[in-house]
Amino acid sequence: MNITVLLALIAVLVALRFMKAHLLLWAGAWWVGIYVLLRFGFRVPIPASVISIYMGIVTLAILAYLSSSDERREEVFGPLVRFMTERRHTPFLAVTVLAIPALAAANVYVQMNVAIEPPFFPRTIHPASPTEITVQDQRISIDSGDNPYRALEQSNPDEFRKHVENGRRVYYQNCFFCHGDNLGGNGMYAHALNPIPTNFADGTTLPSFRETFFFWRVSKGGPGMPEEGAPWDTAMPAWEKMLKEEEMWDVILFLYDFMGQRPRAREEVHQ
């Protein structure tokens, strides 16, 4: 809820009440106010179709209010009737009568002249992984497995650095063309790709996943994506064809090391 929008609306309505605004203006203010509230008052946007349903209900409610007594009816429709019938309003009436169809026609023109856009097909960016994959005849559990070299970080830091360095070599011989020198998803071929390469430097992507998830994405690439990931579009190679298993684990170590981040911890069930 955007509290400033709500407060501003209340302030305007109170001011109008205080000024004893004309009923027509009062009804209009409510209609516009509720629209503004629906459109801008919520942090999570409300779909346009839902807004139009709400506004239909609001319109009926306001009309019901306006016709709920003879005085209100007279106050609302009196000025409209005078506008349509009194001689002194005739020139302005003529302009209005011509302007409304002209605006509607212009709207039709704009609607019929939108630029041609290729069809858009949404895709899931990080689809759910299978529980287990087979890479180079090795069964790897995505759910319960771990990066086999991660433990070296504690047990043998020198050996761990060697794996990170090997991952760095693998990255800059294979990955940086698309994912970029700085891991920002902006390599020299990024402009020619759709979907664009994953940005690992955004601060949130790496810590959101476990290393086995990335191992699945690296080893199986685009062709290993499930249907909702639109495997036909992404250029991510199935690296199992070109890299050894150890190289793929090492490059994942490198990603986290370069960004100074840690993978998401495995969920533990507490009995």
Place this chain on the structure above:
Amino acid sequence: MTTRQIARGLTLAWLAVLCVGTGLARAQSPDIGTEAQREAGKVLYMKLCSQCHGEKGDGAGYATPNVLPKPRDFTSGKFKVRTTGSGALPTHQDLVNIIRKGMPYTSMPSWPGLSEEEVSNLAYFITTFSADFSNPEAAPKPIDLPSAPASTPESIETGKKLYEENGCIKCHGTLGRADGPSALTLKDEAGNPIRPANLTHSWTFRGGSSREDIFRTMSTGFNGTPMPSYLEALPPEQRWAITDFIASLSDTNGPGYTNLIVARPVQDPIDLAKGAESFASAPVARFPLLGQITEPGRSFHPPATSVTVQAIYDAESIALLVKWHDMRADKTGKNSPSLPIPPEEEAGGEAPSAAPAASETEADPFADTTEDTVAPPAEFSDAVAVQFPVAVPAGARKPYFIFGDSQSSVDLWFFDLARNEPLQFIGRGSGDVAVNDAGDVTGVASYSDGEWSVIFRRPLRASSGAPFTPGQFMPIALSAWDGSARERGNKRALSVWYSLYMEPETVPSAAGPMIRTALIIFGLELAIIGWVRSRLRSQARNEIRGEGRPQPAMGS
């Protein structure tokens, strides 16, 4: 700061004062920063730069085998983009600029995220790799770069003549498409193959695309490469004229990459003999190409960086005009989408280009020899392919963008440019591409001044392949092979999926619906006003008659 550092600083300051005071400082030493700045730069360099330029600055990093142009060897002291004279060191600001801006269409990225201080420190650290920077005589002095006069049609015309007279065409080609006779033989001083700039694609210029950038590059040359300095050879106004000509060769709006080809209907039957002329009404769609680096047999730096496509259709058939730039028409040898790439070729990085392997002579494109060095004919011919799904996709699902997959296959219109006719292939994955004998694609190809123009034509409803119908969107992808870069099979430049839209013959006019809408609303308005007025009149009449009956309010 330790006492020792302070002492050293004081000594240096004293020496500097002494030098200036005694007039010994004939030349100012290069700006190499302070020890602390270089140390800070080193930390960044090891993290961000050494993967290509090497920990020793010798250009031998992890990535080096797979990139082209090769990373700069800082120990050589030779830098391409500078404001200083030929052979001179760059200024500190030159180094800062190139780190900040990078080199377009190479593996040298721009570094917009680094702070001023970080970039400056990196530039200072780079000077430690070459002893030249500690030579007080080698202080870089920027050359005089006068401000730009206005570009006029006359200056462009003058520039065109000077461009031809001064040997630019030997590498860059008559129309600037990098197709000069020496283009394929060029090597840098380290012996690595190097490609001349395509002057019609200014967005790929390594030193930047503005007129000032072009003028500077021409004036200073690119040290260590065959691109010479014209500072001594040509007066500034002539260099500006050539600059204006070069700038006129490219679209000033950049590549204008799109994601859609609009196929225009034409009245006259499509005649292949008419060539590109028939496509005058069709908008030009330019797509970026990238190296095929997804499947084994990778091409990390294909020469072609983009391709343009136009499409038309008549009552019977659709025709596509595909154009791209190629340094030479390779019409010898053969090519096919299914030619295998030996694994060792990829492992060795960039395969040697068609540059003469036996000839050890330095290829100097500016030597006044009567015979130009010409690269030997290629083993593989140039080729191009247009790819469509075999069946129009019902939903989002398309075949895999690299020659399809086992479930959904692609229809490849493949033109081996050593042959006279295109062939059709069915692709079920890059390892499963087979000739489709039932194909009925025809075509013509021509090469002129560094540009291939290839026209494909197929019946709208063919014996094999998806039908083309007006109003339909069809996925399309392209591939280009450069024979002189030994591209064949999987080793090529390719695009991802884009769309081809068959624009209907009669685009519905907006006039009808506009008039209809306006008239309906106008009629409603008149009806409401008329009704209100008649109600009011009858009310008035009733009052005059004095019947005094209570009146229903308006609008009820």
